[in-house]
Amino acid sequence: MKLRVEDLVVSFRNPDGELLPVLGPLSFSVSDNEFACVLGPSGCGKSTLIQVLAGLLPPTSGAAYSDGQVITRPLSGAAIMFQDTNLLPWRTVLDNIALPLEVAGISRADRYRRVRKLLPQLNLEDFERAYPAELSGGMAQRVALGRVIVQKPRAWLLDEPFGALDALTRESLRLELLQLRAGARQTLILVTHDINEAVLLADRVIVLSRRPGAVVADIEIALPRPRAADMIYQREFLLLTKEIRSYIDEQRA
Amino acid sequence: MQSNPDHDNYRSAQKRKLALRRLSPLMTILFLLLLWQWLSDRELVSPILVPPPADVYAAFAAALDDGSLVKHTLVTLGEMLYGLLLGVAIGLVLGYAIAKAPLLEYILSPIIVAFQSTPIVAYAPLLIIWFGTGPTSKIVTTAVIVFFPSLVNAIVGIRSVSPRLRDLMTSLNAGPWRAFRLLELPSALPVILAGLKTSTTLAVIGAVVGEFVSAGSGLGYLVTTARYQFDTPLVIVSVLTMTAIALSLYSLVAYVEWRSLAWQRRSAA
Numbered sequence: 001m002k003l004r005v006e007d008l009v010v011s012f013r014n015p016d017g018e019l020l021p022v023l024g025p026l027s028f029s030v031s032d033n034e035f036a037c038v039l040g041p042s043g044c045g046k047s048t049l050i051q052v053l054a055g056l057l058p059p060t061s062g063a064a065y066s067d068g069q070v071i072t073r074p075l076s077g078a079a080i081m082f083q084d085t086n087l088l089p090w091r092t093v094l095d096n097i098a099l100p101l102e103v104a105g106i107s108r109a110d111r112y113r114r115v116r117k118l119l120p121q122l123n124l125e126d127f128e129r130a131y132p133a134e135l136s137g138g139m140a141q142r143v144a145l146g147r148v149i150v151q152k153p154r155a156w157l158l159d160e161p162f163g164a165l166d167a168l169t170r171e172s173l174r175l176e177l178l179q180l181r182a183g184a185r186q187t188l189i190l191v192t193h194d195i196n197e198a199v200l201l202a203d204r205v206i207v208l209s210r211r212p213g214a215v216v217a218d219i220e221i222a223l224p225r226p227r228a229a230d231m232i233y234q235r236e237f238l239l240l241t242k243e244i245r246s247y248i249d250e251q252r253a
Numbered sequence: 254m255q256s257n258p259d260h261d262n263y264r265s266a267q268k269r270k271l272a273l274r275r276l277s278p279l280m281t282i283l284f285l286l287l288l289w290q291w292l293s294d295r296e297l298v299s300p301i302l303v304p305p306p307a308d309v310y311a312a313f314a315a316a317l318d319d320g321s322l323v324k325h326t327l328v329t330l331g332e333m334l335y336g337l338l339l340g341v342a343i344g345l346v347l348g349y350a351i352a353k354a355p356l357l358e359y360i361l362s363p364i365i366v367a368f369q370s371t372p373i374v375a376y377a378p379l380l381i382i383w384f385g386t387g388p389t390s391k392i393v394t395t396a397v398i399v400f401f402p403s404l405v406n407a408i409v410g411i412r413s414v415s416p417r418l419r420d421l422m423t424s425l426n427a428g429p430w431r432a433f434r435l436l437e438l439p440s441a442l443p444v445i446l447a448g449l450k451t452s453t454t455l456a457v458i459g460a461v462v463g464e465f466v467s468a469g470s471g472l473g474y475l476v477t478t479a480r481y482q483f484d485t486p487l488v489i490v491s492v493l494t495m496t497a498i499a500l501s502l503y504s505l506v507a508y509v510e511w512r513s514l515a516w517q518r519r520s521a522a
Binding site: 051054055056073074076079080082084086088089090091099100102103104131132133134151 | 417418420421422423424425426427431435436439440442514516517519520521
């Protein structure tokens with residue numbers, strides 16, 4: 001799925017009734033099967049961007065497009081992973097991952113069969129009957145990831161998926177994400193404020209300015225795939241992160 | 254693995270504490286019964302005011318024997334259950350509608366507030382005039398009194414559904430029915446069941462108040478007639494039967510709550 005935003009502007013009304021710009025004007029496009037990371041300081045409107053692309057929030061002006069069509073409502077081919085896990089606390093792991101299938105009207109037997117096939121890849125096979133509150137942060141994120149994968153989406157929209165995790169868990173989940181995606185053909189947009197994460201995962205890093213977020217840099221990441229955790233010590237990796245950091249530092253000045 | 258004696262002591266202390274907690278209510282009841290017996294034995298109170306337990310038991314056995322207790326209990330129970338069903342159903346449906354359309358709350362608020370702030374005993378006679386002296390008027394009285402907690406809890410329950418989970422359902426293109434069944438209902442269930450517990454105890458009040466005003470049967474009627482005949486033991490039997498009904502219904506809802514909210518217990522552990 002090709003995703004594009006053009007002259008996108010989102011403003012919110014503050015309690016005094018004034019229009020407060022949070023995002024844009026912003027234009028970029030992500031081609032089919034590309035993995036793009038949108039990197040920006042907190043409060044730059046990254047999450048807002050994901051919500052517009054997910055069809056959950058209408059832009060104030062400009063538009064977002066999927067395969068050339070204006071996005072006006074949630075697309076069936078796109079799945080969103082929310083900032084916190086956003087799991088349903090009364091549903092087990094199995095039923096949380098199966099939720100999109102249940103919404104789509106798929107029978108219980110079929111749902112469970114499809115989710116159970118997924119559980120080993122997510123390292124959750126022993127936890128299918130657990131409730132979200134019984135899981136560790138990393139496991140809960142894997143459930144949320146499972147809920148995306150089970151939809152077989154052509155576009156994944158990931159809103160700081162690993163933001164709330166400790167550093168070690170975050171590291172291993174990043175690579176798991178790449179493995180889970182490997183072989184499949186999907187467009188990914190991942191929003192993060194972590195430079196290493198962006199460079200390690202993406203084909204392309206789009207750097208946003210402070211609020212209201214606009215594109216300040218669009219950098220190709222030509223690192224070979226599959227990516228590995230120790231790539232972060234390689235010269236090419238360091239040069240890229242250094243370059244990106246300079247754009248971010250410019251913003252601070 | 255060797256068990257730690259300190260840990261074992263702690264465990265058995267915990268067990269004793271739990272057992273004590275469970276036994277305490279029973280001990281209170283036993284104490285009250287003994288106090289009652291003692292007061293009667295010493296004739297500290299007039300047996301007309303407080304008949305001895307034996308007399309009450311005799312009245313209970315007699316009323317059970319001639320079938321009158323069962324008959325009146327079934328009448329009251331029926332009025333309560335129909336009233337509960339009606340009041341809770343209307344309360345939940347209207348509460349859901351109000352949660353979805355806040356304007357409705359403003360439109361309906363005069364009626365709802367008036368009903369809620371006026372004592373049920375005051376307008377129960379009016380309901381008898383409108384719906385007759387038969388069970389219908391008691392069903393309506395019960396429905397009116399249980400309506401409010403159901404309404405409020407439905408509104409609170411549905412309004413407190415997480416907006417982020419709503420976003421999730423929207424992103425999955427869930428229609429209104431699926432959003433209701435998969436998100437709103439389970440999310441609001443704890444609050445709705447808490448309201449239902451309040452409603453069951455109120456239902457007894459509704460039915461009995463209706464029977465007090467005018468009735469030919471039911472436990473409220475039994476109390477009224479027994480009182481006119483200075484049959485204090487029968488009054489007490491009727492009252493205790495109401496207590497038993499209220500407690501059983503409450504326990505039933507509490508059990509349903511316990512069963513359906515297993516996830517909350519496990520999440521808290």
